[in-house]
Amino acid sequence: MEGTLGEKLKQARERQGVSQTELARQLAVSRQTISRWETNKNLPDIENIHMLAKELGVSVDELFQEQEGTEHTEEMKACTLAEKNKKKTIFLVVLIVICISITPFVLFIPFLSIYLNRRIESMFLKKVILGAGVLCVLLTIVRLIWWLFVVTNL
Numbered sequence: 406m407e408g409t410l411g412e413k414l415k416q417a418r419e420r421q422g423v424s425q426t427e428l429a430r431q432l433a434v435s436r437q438t439i440s441r442w443e444t445n446k447n448l449p450d451i452e453n454i455h456m457l458a459k460e461l462g463v464s465v466d467e468l469f470q471e472q473e474g475t476e477h478t479e480e481m482k483a484c485t486l487a488e489k490n491k492k493k494t495i496f497l498v499v500l501i502v503i504c505i506s507i508t509p510f511v512l513f514i515p516f517l518s519i520y521l522n523r524r525i526e527s528m529f530l531k532k533v534i535l536g537a538g539v540l541c542v543l544l545t546i547v548r549l550i551w552w553l554f555v556v557t558n559l
Contacts, residue, residue: 423460425443
């Protein structure tokens with residue numbers, strides 16, 4: 406395949422006999438997004454590049470083979486690097502938020518346990534209250550991890 410990334414995408418899509426609408430549905434993007442990629446008005450992000458290569462039956466290397474006159478190759482490399490850095494930054498921020506949000510709970514649980522031992526006679530009630538506190542901490546961790554991987558597509 407020769408030409409720009411957009412031309413290569415269009416050639417591969419037409420070779421597979423897939424319309425822009427069908428490809429857009431498979432990638433969960435709009436048809437206009439596919440059109441912008443094929444006309445080199447925008448570039449797909451790294452995840453979409455991998456999904457495009459898979460759906461179109463080509464390798465990622467084949468899409469990015471250096472060609473004379475290819476203007477977007479350097480831009481795509483910079484975009485990919487910037488996206489990786491952005492994801493690393495998001496991951497670190499979320500990790501810091503998790504650590505900061507869990508610390509009060511971790512410090513609070515031993516004091517809650519001491520308080521319960523002095524005030525409540527029922528062992529069952531102590532375990533229920535302590536278990537609820539631990540469950541809150543675990544749910545917070547799970548929710549933050551879900552947000553990290555699902556919402557940010559990390």
